Amino acid sequence: MFARFGSWCHDHRRLVASTWLIALVLSGALFATVGGAFREEFDLPSSESRTGFDILEANFGGMGTNATGTIVFRAEQGVRDPEVEEAMETLLAQVASQPNVISVSSPYAEDGANQISADGAVAYASVDMPNDISSGDSQQISTFIEANAPEIDGLTIERGTFYFAEGAAPSAEALGLAFAIIILIAAFGSVLAMGLPVGVALSGIGIGVVIVAMLSHFLPVPEFATIFGIMIGLGAGIDYALLIVTRFREQLHRGHTVREAVTIAVDTAGRSVVFAGCTVVISMLSLMVIGVRFIQSLAISVSAVVAITILASVTLLPALLGFAGTRIELTRWRGLISAGFVALGLLATGLKHPSLAFLAFGLAALTLLASLLVRQLRQQVPSRPPVAPERTLAFRWSRMVQHRPWLGAIAATALLLLLTIPVLSLRLGFSDESNAAAGTTTKQAYNLIVEGFGAGYTGPLYLAAEIPAGTSPDALASVTSALAADPGVASVSPPMTNPDGTAAIWNLIPTTGPQEQATTDLVHHLRESVLPPVEERVGFPVHVTGTNAANIDFAAYLGSRLIYVFAVVLLLSFLLLMVVFRSVLVPLKAVIMNLLSIGAAYGVVVALFQWGWFGSITGIQPAPIEPWAPMMLFAIVFGLSMDYEVFLLSRIREEWLQTGDSRHSVANGLAATAKVITAAAAIMVLVCGSFLLDPERAIKLLGVGLAVAILLDATVVRMLLVPATMELLGDRNWWLPRWLDRLLPKVDVEGSET
Secondary structure (H helix, E strand, C coil), X not given: XXXXXXXXXXXXXXHHHHHHHHHHHHHHHHHHHHCCCCCCCCCCCCCHHHXXXXXXXXXXXXXXXXXXXXXXXXXXXXXXXXXXXXXXXXHHHHHHCCCCCCEEECCCCCCCHHHECCCCCEEEXXXXXXXXXXXXXXXXXXXXXXXXXXXXXXXXXXXXXHHHCCCCCCCHHHHHHHHHHHHHHHHHCCHHHHHHHHHHHHHHHHHHHHHHHHHCCCCCCCCHHHHHHHHHHHHHHHHHHHHHHHHHHHHHHCCCCHHHHHXXXXXXXXXHHHXXXXXXXXXXXXXXXXXXXXXXXXXXXXXXXXXXXXXXXXCHHHHHHHHHHHHHHCCEHHHHHHXXXXXXXXXXXXXXXXXXXXXXXXXXXXXXXXXXXXXXXXCECCCCCCCCHHHCHHHHHHHHHHHCHHHHHHHHHHHHHHHHHHHHHCCECCCCHHHCCCCCHHHHHHHHHHHHCCHHHHCCEEEEEECCCCCCHHHHHHHHHHHHCCXXXXXXXXXXXXXXXXXXXXXXXXXXXXXXXXXXXXXXXXXXXXXXXXXXXXXXXXXXXXXXXXXXXHHHHHHHHHHHHHHHHHHHHHHHHHHHHCCCHHHHHHHHHHHHHHHHHHHHHHHHHHCCCCHHHHXXXXXXXXXXXXXXXXXXXXXXXXXXXXXXXXXXXXXXXHHCCHHHHHHHHHXXXXXXXXXXXXXXXXXXXXXXXXXXXXXXXXXXXHHHHHHHHHHHHHHHHHHHHHHHXXXXXXXXXXXXXXXXXXXXXXXXXX
């Protein structure tokens, strides 16, 4: 089927290419017309904080549940200075009239005294916004505040919480493209061999991102889903197309016609691409077992982008290879120089240097124009002759590893286990604004709040209760007294009741910040030790709630669901690999080795993001690990690791089926795929690693985790652990009980070169 499909795409290349072009144009028009409806809808599962939110929503108009930004200001002359007070009241009134602003709580209001510090130098105003406000809308409010802030000597105004965080960041997508161009040209010496994978990946991403935008109208898709989709789609799309292009060039070198080469490439590498891509999709969809809608929506969105890149790789790419033909082996100086300038332009774009980007892109265009007059620019760049597999570095390396397999296996395993050690101290939780980059308004606002009020003011807790009719004020006061007596509580407000007296609310300020372990301990201590005796006396339950408590509950819930994600991914991956490679030990080894590389990546993430190692270089502050990150990393990394596993093992099995020599098949398979895997992994590492430049901590964390995991997988696992263990097992690698062989469906992932 794959062979006929590849031939059909080649023979009808104009139809296939024009169909993709029309699809891209129509999807762009659809996106321009409809747009997206992205929203971050955290559907907190059943918990005490969820119960508290319900009480607040039903009785207090959602107090404590809205999206909240802060305007924090400091005045050397004091915030009660008449000039400062008049100017700030004017600003706050203007902000209150803006779209998407529900209310502004002013420190100058009758009940706002607690929003002014004891020394009168610092004050803050809370800006309540709809819970589902988009980052674009909240940024408009932040921009309005900045533009209309009064300029008075001694007055400093900052904007706090992540809703008002500054969003300017390097473009990791542009940086990733630039790195891909450089790596592909360096590895394969052909502009077309570089351009086709990049073009196919961009085509798949273009349509995939529009699909994600359309899904956002029906599902609570967060805005960063497009970032994840582009990150995974760009790397995976280039990887998939690169594998097929490499196999196509290999067949041309063996004397096949263009049509035959396309057919064989799709029938062999194309099968691997489809299967490998399906493992990524299945790994992502395993997140559905979490039961949280925004995570499920994120998984569906990323899966959709990956699925479209797979489709582009096995349809659009064969058509483009038909157009390119044998010219894929030719590179002229004009193309090489222009590609270099384009890569420089993309680097400048990613680093936000528009003038340099404009110059680089202009030089690329000028080079192409100059080639019409300068004959040397039209001359062919000398190509490197193909190297026999036995003479490649990868073949010699494999032989060296196979000569001392125990040493290689033990050394690789020891290294991965050593890197995994920090995972033992993993703490899940949400980081707070103290992790914002130094100099940003978010960080300055946080520092002012801590200076004026203490760290606990950045993450207050609410306590909510439905109270029986006739409850005395003394009963409510006893709750207040019990809370205030706890050493972890900085202050607690008197109870406020709703108009009909059926519910009460307390505002509690911890002594520590939201991300501190002490704050988590305080929430549990209040629920388990402080409140139960009081509840028994007053006769009604009191629920600890608020954003901070909800984050703690959410982290605990996700931590408890991790095992289900791991179990689903591991089981499905094992079964798929067993079906494809007709072996029990090969999939078992693959699962174990992938667990080792993912564990090592987790360890590096904990050391960098939780312990704060190399913080002076990375700019990362110590904080808990975002609770959704481990499961997201596991699903994505396991899927991508299986990509390289399938690329390598399918070639090794293909060689083994032809020769029956397990040692030679490992060395030949590694030699045939080492360059592709190395280039593909390098692109993924740089694409994901470039997200370290993003100001958003969660994006940094995911990018670094992916980059480290893929680097370890493509080097320590693929180049050392796999050949060592396969040498130790020999022909037993392909052992499968006959009864099991009869039960398993037949799936051919190797294809045929004939």
